[in-house]
């Protein structure tokens with residue numbers, strides 16, 4: 001475990017202070033199992049998920065508008081440097097995932113970014129919000145005000161005053177077709193009770209891949225973590241069945257530095273170069289197993305402390 005701990009403190013940017021408790025304090029076998037599933041690119045996630053009380057996302061709220069970028073043939077980033085917003089182009093208009101902090105963010109960064117990319121904000125058909133927290137849902141009223149359908153899970157809608165109608169509720173296992181593009185909703189509770197992950201196809205140089213935008217980071221005690229473990233195992237099954245090979249997160253600056261660097265500078269990449277967001281089906285499955293194993297280690301730690 002010495003090497004593991006040494007590694008932790010080299011990632012100073014993660015803000016893991018001495019106060020954080022590492023899950024291996026109680027269950028080194030589970031943490032070791034998770035460490036073996038971890039790959040170099042997922043090391044930051046491994047450290048974060050295998051820590052019982054990780055620091056609040058460092059830098060959250062301190063970001064600025066990112067340079068809007070095309071990151072797949074049909075996927076665009078119109079987010080900030082500290083939290084993401086993605087747009088998928090379909091045969092029947094545009095779909096947005098997450099809305100940033102405020103209506104001003106939505107108007108200036110999302111709509112403004114779309115215009116810079118040559119896309120028309122009036123073509124937005126559906127907005128998915130991964131969960132009700134302000135950094136993801138704060139811009140939603142702007143889109144609702146324009147008549148766009150905004151979708152969250154039922155329980156996260158209840159935190160925002162309730163769903164406006166049945167069509168605005170995203171259900172676990174539901175596939176929503178926008179034009180010819182299917183969006184599969186997977187309930188992944190933990191960060192909030194109704195956090196959702198979304199699976200959809202992306203295309204790179206004519207080759208189709210499957211992407212997931214995952215909401216991770218459970219907040220709460222043992223019961224919340226048990227739900228989160230069930231959720232990530234459920235997501236692992238569905239992403240395995242669907243052949244997901246691209247893993248994205250609303251806060252890439254914490255979870256995958258390679259993805260972050262690519263997303264934040266996608267416009268400078270050479271044509272024909274390999275898209276580093278395609279991690280492969282095996283890495284996706286290893287990632288889901290690693291995260292679930294870390295949360296089991298946290299549960300063991302919390303149980304031992306009772």
Ligand SMILES: [Zn+2]
Nearest residue numbers: 131133136191
């Ligand atoms: Zn959140």
